[in-house]
Amino acid sequence: MADSISDFYTLPLDDWIEVVVKEWLVPNFRPVFQALQWPIDQVLSGLEGFLLWLPFPVFVVVVPLIAWRAAGTGVAIFALSAVLFLDLLGIWRETMVTLSMIITAVAFCVIVGVPLGILAARSDRFAGLIRPVLDIMQTIPPFVYLVPIVMLFGVGIVPGVIATIIFALPPIIRLTNLGIRQVQGELVEAGLAFGATRRQLLFEIQIPLALRTIMAGLNQTLMLSLSMVVIAALIGAGGLGLTVFTGLGRLDIGRASLGGIGIVLLAILLDRVTQALGEGAQVTATGEKRTFKGLFKGLGKGRQGGNDSS
Amino acid sequence: MEHLYKVFGPDPEETIRRVEAGQEKDRIYADTHSVAAVADVSFTVEQGEIFVVMGLSGSGKSTLIRCINRLIEPTRGRILLDGEDVVAMDADALRELRAHKLSMVFQHFALFPHKTVGENVEFGLKVRGVPSGERRDKAHRALEQVGLEAYADVPPATLSGGMQQRVGLARGLAVDPDIMLMDEPFSALDPLIRRDMQDELLALQEQLHMTILFITHDLHEALRIGDRIAIMKDGRFVQTGTPEEIVADPADDYVAAFTRDVDRGRVFRMGRLSHEAPTVTPDDDSATARRRCDEHRVAGLHVVDADGYPLGILVRADLVSAEDGALRELMRPDYPAARADQELIELYGACAQGLPIAVLDEAGRLQGTVDPLRVFALLAGDQGEDETSRRATAAASLAAREE
Numbered sequence: 001m002a003d004s005i006s007d008f009y010t011l012p013l014d015d016w017i018e019v020v021v022k023e024w025l026v027p028n029f030r031p032v033f034q035a036l037q038w039p040i041d042q043v044l045s046g047l048e049g050f051l052l053w054l055p056f057p058v059f060v061v062v063v064p065l066i067a068w069r070a071a072g073t074g075v076a077i078f079a080l081s082a083v084l085f086l087d088l089l090g091i092w093r094e095t096m097v098t099l100s101m102i103i104t105a106v107a108f109c110v111i112v113g114v115p116l117g118i119l120a121a122r123s124d125r126f127a128g129l130i131r132p133v134l135d136i137m138q139t140i141p142p143f144v145y146l147v148p149i150v151m152l153f154g155v156g157i158v159p160g161v162i163a164t165i166i167f168a169l170p171p172i173i174r175l176t177n178l179g180i181r182q183v184q185g186e187l188v189e190a191g192l193a194f195g196a197t198r199r200q201l202l203f204e205i206q207i208p209l210a211l212r213t214i215m216a217g218l219n220q221t222l223m224l225s226l227s228m229v230v231i232a233a234l235i236g237a238g239g240l241g242l243t244v245f246t247g248l249g250r251l252d253i254g255r256a257s258l259g260g261i262g263i264v265l266l267a268i269l270l271d272r273v274t275q276a277l278g279e280g281a282q283v284t285a286t287g288e289k290r291t292f293k294g295l296f297k298g299l300g301k302g303r304q305g306g307n308d309s310s
Numbered sequence: 311m312e313h314l315y316k317v318f319g320p321d322p323e324e325t326i327r328r329v330e331a332g333q334e335k336d337r338i339y340a341d342t343h344s345v346a347a348v349a350d351v352s353f354t355v356e357q358g359e360i361f362v363v364m365g366l367s368g369s370g371k372s373t374l375i376r377c378i379n380r381l382i383e384p385t386r387g388r389i390l391l392d393g394e395d396v397v398a399m400d401a402d403a404l405r406e407l408r409a410h411k412l413s414m415v416f417q418h419f420a421l422f423p424h425k426t427v428g429e430n431v432e433f434g435l436k437v438r439g440v441p442s443g444e445r446r447d448k449a450h451r452a453l454e455q456v457g458l459e460a461y462a463d464v465p466p467a468t469l470s471g472g473m474q475q476r477v478g479l480a481r482g483l484a485v486d487p488d489i490m491l492m493d494e495p496f497s498a499l500d501p502l503i504r505r506d507m508q509d510e511l512l513a514l515q516e517q518l519h520m521t522i523l524f525i526t527h528d529l530h531e532a533l534r535i536g537d538r539i540a541i542m543k544d545g546r547f548v549q550t551g552t553p554e555e556i557v558a559d560p561a562d563d564y565v566a567a568f569t570r571d572v573d574r575g576r577v578f579r580m581g582r583l584s585h586e587a588p589t590v591t592p593d594d595d596s597a598t599a600r601r602r603c604d605e606h607r608v609a610g611l612h613v614v615d616a617d618g619y620p621l622g623i624l625v626r627a628d629l630v631s632a633e634d635g636a637l638r639e640l641m642r643p644d645y646p647a648a649r650a651d652q653e654l655i656e657l658y659g660a661c662a663q664g665l666p667i668a669v670l671d672e673a674g675r676l677q678g679t680v681d682p683l684r685v686f687a688l689l690a691g692d693q694g695e696d697e698t699s700r701r702a703t704a705a706a707s708l709a710a711r712e713e
Contacts, residue, residue: 184420186416186417186418186420187420187422189376189381189414189416189420190414190416190420190421190422190433191433191437192379192381192408193379193381193408193412193413193414193491194408194409194413194414194433194434194437194481194485195405195406195407195408195409195410195434195437195438196405196437197405197437200437204422204433204436204437205422208422208424209422209423209424
């Protein structure tokens with residue numbers, strides 16, 4: 001007696017997927033996917049080149065200053081120590097490569113995710129459509145899509161960034177959608193009642209009021225991309241991930257730990273700064289607006305007169 | 311606004327058919343799972359008047375006001391504004407209309423928390439594309455009108471509720487609208503502040519003569535503010551009329567239940583009671599005066615000069631006790647007087663003298679008189695009585711006193 005259906009028949013889904021990917025997707029669409037790489041490659045190599053070109057002392061000054069302006073003295077002191085410590089460990093170059101990967105991935109997540117989130121907020125149908133896709137993206141183990149990514153994009157740092165984007169995209173879409181839907185109905189009505197177009201409504205009212213939630217999404221996206229650093233190294237991305245990966249391969253615990261420490265320090269720093277920016281996105285009690293623009297304007301002036309952090 | 315309907319639910323056509331057939335709201339809902347939030351409402355708002363729609367929650371008043379600027383799409387009907395049908399407008403025309411002709415004040419203020427007070431007030435002008443300098447001037451003027459020009463640069467969250475709603479009002483005023491839609495603007499405020507705001511609105515209206523459609527659930531507010539009032543229930547207008555008409559003559563028990571505890575002294579005005587005054591001229595003799603008193607069954611009559619200005623009052627008791635003589639000597643120079651638009655509550659003191667109250671026009675000429683007893687009869691009048699029987703009661707009581 002048979003115990004299970006598969007004794008009689010096994011659905012050859014694995015074969016089908018293989019056929020679809022190898023014999024249809026790859027030969028027909030490889031050029032399309034290759035073309036998709038181009039903008040990512042441009043941003044990534046530009047950013048990486050720039051970060052590696054900047055002399056180290058610039059980081060010692062600028063990183064704590066940004067941290068101070070955005071998140072206050074404590075984070076600024078932490079930022080200064082982290083920068084010095086990373087250089088002391090001899091993993092500065094790797095950190096910069098990873099940082100440029102992360103920034104590129106997050107930038108593309110924002111470029112793609114925020115508009116999709118806005119669309120989802122405007123149309124229940126689109127929201128319903130995109131929701132299962134996001135669920136799949138968030139639950140499927142990244143290892144599953146590493147193989148097709150390699151087939152379509154090849155190996156290297158750009159395919160690594162693409163894998164990171166797929167992994168880190170959902171929260172910013174979800175939270176943009178949520179943030180816009182949470183804007184009070186009466187405020188939207190007020191906008192419409194005074195004759196605002198949909199565009200004016202979006203930029204004057206919905207996005208500013210959703211900014212805090214959108215920034216929380218950005219923070220999530222950032223953290224998820226950091227957690228992809230090591231996995232991306234499997235398909236040829238460099239940086240701290242590679243340090244961990246090679247350490248792992250050689251059972252070199254020391255080397256792997258260095259990479260791990262680098263990732264953790266980078267993660268904490270980016271998390272604190274983006275979280276602080278998210279909280280500052282709301283008008284503070286004194287009416288001072290802490291935005292990106294305000295952040296950079298303030299960098300020149302300093303805040304409370306004290307320049308203790310630089 | 312003509313035969314306006316808004317139906318929420320799956321089967322609007324059937325629902326409207328049933329509303330037209332006069333079915334009850336509950337029954338319609340049970341059969342069609344639809345609610346006619348606004349059911350066959352028609353009314354006209356005149357230029358420069360405050361038209362108040364009063365109803366309890368769920369009566370459809372908020373839906374009604376949102377149909378006018380189509381924040382909610384009406385299911386059927388026409389809304390004519392300067393001869394143009396708002397319901398038939400396409401998206402662009404509608405936006406133009408909202409930006410130029412209509413503005414709205416909201417129950418919970420609906421100020422944008424990420425903008426300063428000034429930017430909030432400028433909002434309507436900004437979406438219209440007014441250049442920023444002009445925008446700021448107009449916003450400043452609007453803020454001056456509500457007395458908040460000093461607060462232009464603070465975020466609205468730092469202001470008190472009353473001040474926030476003033477900003478909401480200024481935002482509505484800044485676009486210089488043809489019609490202001492006010493959706494329970496003062497309902498979220500404390501009673502004292504609410505009163506202040508009502509006074510302020512009335513004072514602004516004195517200067518600006520806006521056309522205002524005002525929604526409220528508070529009859530007292532409606533009576534204070536409205537030039538005309540519509541009482542709304544289950545999506546229909548139960549009664550439309552001036553405050554005096556509503557209180558004096560409620561259309562049904564529902565309206566009567568609201569008006570029962572109204573301070574009638576604040577609703578009715580002297581003009582309502584005023585009737586043609588029996589008068590004498592200074593050259594008449596006292597016998598004529600006495601006869602006239604008896605004819606009209608009044609306790610006193612006014613002496614007027616040739617141009618109609620009152621000179622004084624003759625009291626019947628004086629006329630009876632006095633020998634024939636010149637009226638000038640019998641006449642008392644002090645007499646209670648009022649204007650036709652004064653509320654009864656202001657005249658209780660005048661009534662206490664027991665003499666007919668002279669109702670004067672703006673130039674000070676005698677327009678009519680009011681018997682003080684009728685003032686109290688009107689105040690005490692309970693809803694069951696109609697106007698004529700009330701008059702009869704008053705006349706009877708006077709006659710009894712005369713005997």
